[in-house]
Amino acid sequence: MNAAQPVTATASPESEREQATRLKRTLLHDIRRSVYVFRIDSGGCNACDIEIFAALTPVFDVERFGIKVVPSPRHADVILCTGAMTRAMRLPALRAFDAAPDPKIVIAYGACGCTGGIFHDLYCVWGGIDKIIPVDVYIPGCPPTPAATIYGFALGLGLLDQKLKATHHVEAEGEQVTVTHPRIPYGLRIALEREARRMAGYRQGREIVENFFILMEQDDGAPIRERIADFLARENDPRLAEIVHRLEEICARGNGGTDQ
């Protein structure tokens, strides 16, 4: 971007020169050396930066692929942008982008970098790196794990294929949703789900209660109490046992009461 140009209030991404686009196509073929990465933190919360650092540690060790983080954009082949692109970081990011020699690959890192993430409608953010500079690879995640980072780099450098594809489903004729766990009375099911979530939180609670429903619905002759005891002995977790016993109590009350 030309320095004399006024800073406009609209989000118009800087367009790439055609030559740069052409060069980029051959970058991967012609590079034949390590890939140098310059990291721009355009208003991130640092979670992404911590994961990038984790990818550099011996466990994931991206340097074995020749991916190296450099301190100056003038050395960079890849520009890695984290954060939702705040108003204040727009010009510094543009300057860093312009300082990097062509051809360069821009990677939008994390949910914020891809689309603005949870901050997408804040007054002080542009909502994504691609509003300001052209992006080649998007790595979603909040934050992306080091493995996802490596995958994104491999994708950008043309080593792996893209797995995620856009999908569109159109409702088919006569598509219907059946009730889950039809053999368990409705009121009892709700009571169990509520109690499990109250005790174990929404995610683990759901998992526990689903396992409990499967146990209830099993039909292998053994009484339910034995099946549950078997299950708890297998899992060997006192926290799980407490929750499951609580669910059992509710079942006992529910069966004796109004519910079937």
Place this chain on the structure above:
Amino acid sequence: MFKLLKEVFRTGNVTVRYPFAPLPASPNFRGKPQYDPERCIACAACTIACPANALSMETDTAAGKRTWQLCFGRCVFCGRCEEVCPTGAIALSPEYELAVMDRADLYQTAEFRLASCRVCDTPFVPKKEVDYVIALLVHAGLPEAEAERRRAVVETCPACKRKNDVPRVGSLGPLHQMGMIP
């Protein structure tokens, strides 16, 4: 030097072989939301729960359809959608390889048909949602015939319900005498 080498051999290789060998995610890892459109009733609970607005729904009454959309680029993998989904149509999977070259590939969409209001004939509710409500009523112990009778109530839009209520409320007599209004 010998000490160092001894340490090196004792520690062994800690680096994962990731891109060359699959790396399984740890248990309870929250990855890509796996969506099953056939189990979805387009009730929009997930779009209300989603803190990042990665999930959104648009109702097009003119065309009689509702479009559900999930943007993986905006998802923060919190699992609230999984929590609120009444049919288990969406659940987080351990899948984490989500990087894309094209922004359009970050979107997953599904289209649902709307049922029309029985009175004013305007589409207003997903057909699958009505069917699910009736199935739920039957499951909760209502006789099938009675549940089907209630379908007429479910398939009436709120505006028409209010209009229908006016003559009924009027026939009850003056409201202040009944103590409903002061």
